[in-house]
Amino acid sequence: MGTYVISDIHGCYEEFLGMLKKIEFSDSDELILAGDSIERGTHSYEMLKWMEHCPANVRLIRGNHEEEFAACIDLMTRIDKKEGLETDYFSNRETAALYSSVKYYLKNRKAAGVYFDLYDTINSLVNDSGVSLEDLCRWKEMICRMSYYLELEAQDRTCIVVHAGYAEMLESVEDSFPSLEDFYLYAREESLKLGGKQHGMVIAGHTPTVVRKAFAYNGGKVFRYYDKKKDCIFYDIDCGCVFRKKNQDARLACIRLEDEKVFYIQ
Numbered sequence: 001m002g003t004y005v006i007s008d009i010h011g012c013y014e015e016f017l018g019m020l021k022k023i024e025f026s027d028s029d030e031l032i033l034a035g036d037s038i039e040r041g042t043h044s045y046e047m048l049k050w051m052e053h054c055p056a057n058v059r060l061i062r063g064n065h066e067e068e069f070a071a072c073i074d075l076m077t078r079i080d081k082k083e084g085l086e087t088d089y090f091s092n093r094e095t096a097a098l099y100s101s102v103k104y105y106l107k108n109r110k111a112a113g114v115y116f117d118l119y120d121t122i123n124s125l126v127n128d129s130g131v132s133l134e135d136l137c138r139w140k141e142m143i144c145r146m147s148y149y150l151e152l153e154a155q156d157r158t159c160i161v162v163h164a165g166y167a168e169m170l171e172s173v174e175d176s177f178p179s180l181e182d183f184y185l186y187a188r189e190e191s192l193k194l195g196g197k198q199h200g201m202v203i204a205g206h207t208p209t210v211v212r213k214a215f216a217y218n219g220g221k222v223f224r225y226y227d228k229k230k231d232c233i234f235y236d237i238d239c240g241c242v243f244r245k246k247n248q249d250a251r252l253a254c255i256r257l258e259d260e261k262v263f264y265i266q
């Protein structure tokens with residue numbers, strides 16, 4: 001019986017299934033997906049379907065990619081309403097037309113800084129996998145129900161599982177982040193400098209350990225850091241799985257909280 005954490009799957013569905021097999025994931029275990037399960041990679045559709053129907057012993061945390069994906073779907077429905085397009089939510093064809101309209105609308109208005117489907121995730125879901133606006137809205141709702149972090153006990157420590165970083169008070173991060181939610185989703189080295197949990201353990205992803213200039217660079221192995229002052233163990237378990245084709249060090253990692261055992265799929 002173990003508590004396993006996987007982060008930053010980024011649509012690498014085959015590797016994810018490979019990991020479940022490797023850890024022999026069963027009904028007596030618990031699994032936490034620490035965000036960015038979708039986008040960048042090729043199998044976001046399979047990941048969304050898996051998350052939607054996941055067993056009760058799986059808990060989902062949102063990453064910045066889930067958050068941004070949900071915001072784009074929200075934008076689609078708002079433009080549909082505003083422009084009176086009356087898209088049939090159950091029609092793939094009409095959803096594809098709405099997608100094109102939204103692209104055109106944003107381009108035409110030169111909506112500076114408006115981000116929309118940067119990774120072509122929705123484009124591929126609609127035009128390759130045949131999903132409808134109804135599917136997209138259902139996934140948006142699923143994401144809205146995901147928590148920003150989870151707190152649990154392991155090894156006599158309070159463990160926080162979060163996508164990027166954890167801080168307890170806005171005061172400690174507000175010079176760099178507008179909200180605690182932004183810190184949970186986007187923190188990088190600030191996770192170590194400004195965040196943490198006294199006598200705790202923070203398990204996060206978000207910064208691939210294959211990025212040489214990044215604070216968490218560790219040649220594609222999980223990055224572990226112990227802060228003596230806070231008595232806090234930090235983990236970055238994003239080993240850059242989605243970059244596997246370009247980087248031979250990249251892999252998918254999974255950590256078991258009870259004994260900090262790490263598993264890899266390379």
Ligand SMILES: [Mn+2]
Pocket residue numbers: 036063064065163185205206207
């Ligand atoms: Mn991320």
